[in-house]
Amino acid sequence: MHKNILTEPVVRFPGSKVFRPLGGDRHLSVVLLHGSEGGSAGYRDEEAKELASHGYSVLVLCYFDCARKPEANSATLKDVDTSMVLDAIQWLREQPFSDGRVVVNGWSRGGELAMIVGSLNAGGRLPEALIAHTPSDVFNGSFNWLWTDAKCWTCKGPSCSKNSPKSQFKWNGLCGPDDPNRIDLTKSAFLINGTSVKEGSRIAIEKFSGPVLITVGTKDKMWPVDQTRRIEKTLKQANRAAEIHYFEGDGHIFKGSKERCRRNLTLAFLQKVPKNADHKAASAYPTISAPSHAEAAR
Incomplete structure (x- = not known):
């Protein structure tokens, strides 16, 4: 489907890949961040190929659960230092195919990570712009999808039913070492300079002076749309350049014409x-807008 695209593994970031157009031209680059499914799932590769087909260089950055074998247990999202994303931004800027501009684009927990990166006091290491799909406005704790899997919990007593209280079950070690009962879930999964913050702490996204694009479904049952509404309010009060799109009736994952x-x-x-890497030169963006989705889908 997508021709004239070069795909390369990135030794600097194990489990990560770059998708870029063939040729010697310099391009805007994108750091694409996956969600809680982890980097081994490869869910963002297809979008990376599409972006590359439109002339952008895309680093699909694996920040946890990288290069996992299909039969292995999924890794836990925990203790991920945000400096990895800053390093990825710098790495892209140093590549011969880069024109110096980098955008961070995150999905779900990756959207949370994108918001956190924008809030950092990182000066020239920050990206030119941020994109997030259904992000969070606060720091969230560690997570593993296996924690929600019934096979990973065994009954402590002679018998249990699906309605038995959680206290009647214990973690099944065959699902991995990360027993959620032994992990401090009050600490954030993402670290700032090697240190966690309290889970639920607000992300100071207003510190980011560059343009921001956010998309979210109003019926998202995994991450409430109110998170985006609070981000919108914060950015508006700070007079930041933000483009927020609410997809009425849609959930966490878009399909068909909505995804298009x-x-x-x-x-x-x-x-x-x-093009001048000046965050304050974002006059092409509205402060807050919600244009027609039908118009955008053309």
């Missing part, structure tokens, strides 16, 4: 990223 619309919004946003 989301990707078109991303492509349109990338075309407007300032």
